[in-house]
Amino acid sequence: MDFISIVLTADRSLMSNYSNNIYIGFLSCIPHNICPDILYNRFCPPVPVNSDGTTSYPILALRTVESICNHAGFKDVKIAHPDCLNKVINFKTKIVGVSCEDPLGIGPATTSWSSIFHGIPHNRIKFLQLMKNIRQLKEIFDFKVVLGGPGCWQFNEDKMKILGIDYLLPGEGERSIPPFFQSLFERDFPSQLIQPDSPTPNAEEILPILGPTNSNFIEISRGCGRGCKFCAPTTSGQMRNFPIDKIVTDAKMYLKYGIKNIVLQSEDSLRYGSLNKDFSIDIDIILNLFSTLFSLGMKSIAITHASLINFAEQPEDIIKFTRFLRKNGMRYYGCQPGIETGSPRLMKKYMKGKCYPHSPEEWHEIVIDALKLMKENHWYPACTLIMGLPDEENYDTQLTLELIQKIDDFPALYIPLFFVPMSMTSLREREKFISEKMTALQWKLLLSCWKHNLKYILKLYNLETAPKKSIQILVKILTSALNFIIRHKGPKMINRKFYENKRAIIVK
Numbered sequence: 001m002d003f004i005s006i007v008l009t010a011d012r013s014l015m016s017n018y019s020n021n022i023y024i025g026f027l028s029c030i031p032h033n034i035c036p037d038i039l040y041n042r043f044c045p046p047v048p049v050n051s052d053g054t055t056s057y058p059i060l061a062l063r064t065v066e067s068i069c070n071h072a073g074f075k076d077v078k079i080a081h082p083d084c085l086n087k088v089i090n091f092k093t094k095i096v097g098v099s100c101e102d103p104l105g106i107g108p109a110t111t112s113w114s115s116i117f118h119g120i121p122h123n124r125i126k127f128l129q130l131m132k133n134i135r136q137l138k139e140i141f142d143f144k145v146v147l148g149g150p151g152c153w154q155f156n157e158d159k160m161k162i163l164g165i166d167y168l169l170p171g172e173g174e175r176s177i178p179p180f181f182q183s184l185f186e187r188d189f190p191s192q193l194i195q196p197d198s199p200t201p202n203a204e205e206i207l208p209i210l211g212p213t214n215s216n217f218i219e220i221s222r223g224c225g226r227g228c229k230f231c232a233p234t235t236s237g238q239m240r241n242f243p244i245d246k247i248v249t250d251a252k253m254y255l256k257y258g259i260k261n262i263v264l265q266s267e268d269s270l271r272y273g274s275l276n277k278d279f280s281i282d283i284d285i286i287l288n289l290f291s292t293l294f295s296l297g298m299k300s301i302a303i304t305h306a307s308l309i310n311f312a313e314q315p316e317d318i319i320k321f322t323r324f325l326r327k328n329g330m331r332y333y334g335c336q337p338g339i340e341t342g343s344p345r346l347m348k349k350y351m352k353g354k355c356y357p358h359s360p361e362e363w364h365e366i367v368i369d370a371l372k373l374m375k376e377n378h379w380y381p382a383c384t385l386i387m388g389l390p391d392e393e394n395y396d397t398q399l400t401l402e403l404i405q406k407i408d409d410f411p412a413l414y415i416p417l418f419f420v421p422m423s424m425t426s427l428r429e430r431e432k433f434i435s436e437k438m439t440a441l442q443w444k445l446l447l448s449c450w451k452h453n454l455k456y457i458l459k460l461y462n463l464e465t466a467p468k469k470s471i472q473i474l475v476k477i478l479t480s481a482l483n484f485i486i487r488h489k490g491p492k493m494i495n496r497k498f499y500e501n502k503r504a505i506i507v508k
Contacts, residue, residue: 031119388433
């Protein structure tokens with residue numbers, strides 16, 4: 001038996017390859033009563049497990065922590081499969097590090113689904129099961145449990161004690177993890193359960209990862225700099241671009257495992273390397289990055305987030321980039337941009353950097369121009385919206401609805417998410433939005449988005465993954481269920497809200 005002093009893991013909702021489609025990962029946000037285990041496990045199978053209980057395909061966050069530990073001199077580190085902790089943890093284990101994203105199921109995406117369908121989401125179920133297993137092992141082996149990751153904001157000291165979490169380590173870990181883990185090894189246990197954020201690491205401090213991840217991610221930057229008030233500091237801070245040598249090292253590692261399809265992780269992927277103060281793309285840097293990765297042997301290079309303003313503002317550069325991708329064998333392209341709202345008033349109040357250097361009053365035109373260019377060049381985006389922003393009024397909702405109606409013919413997904421006041425944002429004191437607060441107009445907006453999505457979701461899913469026939473059937477079952485809800489429950493909710501609002505006016 002190997003004696004492992006640091007064991008890293010994450011819950012089952014994170015440890016999947018999501019049928020080779022990162023968008024399928026959103027099934028973790030859906031309540032158990034809508035998406036039962038038999039359906040969830042088919043779409044989101046667990047990552048492979050090794051004979052010793054470890055996994056070679058964890059989430060990117062665990063690979064990042066593994067690299068930090070290794071660089072700091074902690075060599076006895078293993079990444080455990082969440083279903084096999086008892087094979088990895090033993091009496092030599094000093095620290096169990098857990099990474100979380102939406103552990104209690106109260107993030108924006110999960111709140112949207114669980115609030116409407118009134119069920120317990122998979123991510124919450126899986127996280128609580130993981131912590132139950134860790135608590136049982138902790139009683140035997142007496143190690144310290146450290147929780148990190150973007151979901152740390154969901155915990156206070158009372159919740160930590162209930163779940164057996166000894167310390168919370170929020171923020172980025174490059175500077176905080178080495179000295180903190182060293183203090184635990186020396187049994188110099190800090191009195192503060194929730195550790196303060198350490199200084200933000202420079203781009204040069206971000207280390208290459210040591211093995212592949214569940215979705216073939218390579219992190220190329222952190223932050224975006226646009227300053228949206230509902231966003232966390234790690235994504236609203238100044239953009240830090242990682243050296244291309246680090247990215248190349250990660251790519252070569254994947255190639256050693258025979259992996260030639262990768263995803264570049266960034267909060268604003270097409271702005272990688274750009275020093276332009278107007279948030280514009282430096283197309284030469286982007287082409288150099290992709291050209292370098294293709295020359296190494298990569299066959300497909302996807303991106304995560306991108307900004308609509310760059311598509312609308314720099315169409316020639318987007319066309320040039322798309323032709324380059326097509327020349328290298330890629331036929332379809334996707335990204336995750338944020339529409340968020342159609343209200344200039346709300347944009348000016350909460351996210352004026354999103355349309356910079358243009359004004360919020362031009363947002364409708366920007367969105368239309370961007371999506372038109374995407375359609376013409378075979379880009380298929382999954383766009384988010386935020387419902388229930390603080391001080392949102394019917395007029396704001398009406399403007400967003402009008403924008404969705406203007407872009408109904410574009411092959412894209414429009415994903416409405418409920419506003420959640422995350423504790424590390426400047427809106428942390430504002431009120432959470434749930435389905436019970438929805439007006440008839442907000443129901444109409446949500447249903448309009450999903451009626452649009454059902455026209456395209458099967459086509460977009462097939463383009464991305466070309467799944468097996470059995471998975472296609474399951475996708476059709478899920479979309480048929482959504483279609484039924486939209487056709488039958490949706491109009492009832494709109495009518496109910498209409499009469500509730502009307503009675504409220506009469507009572508007043």
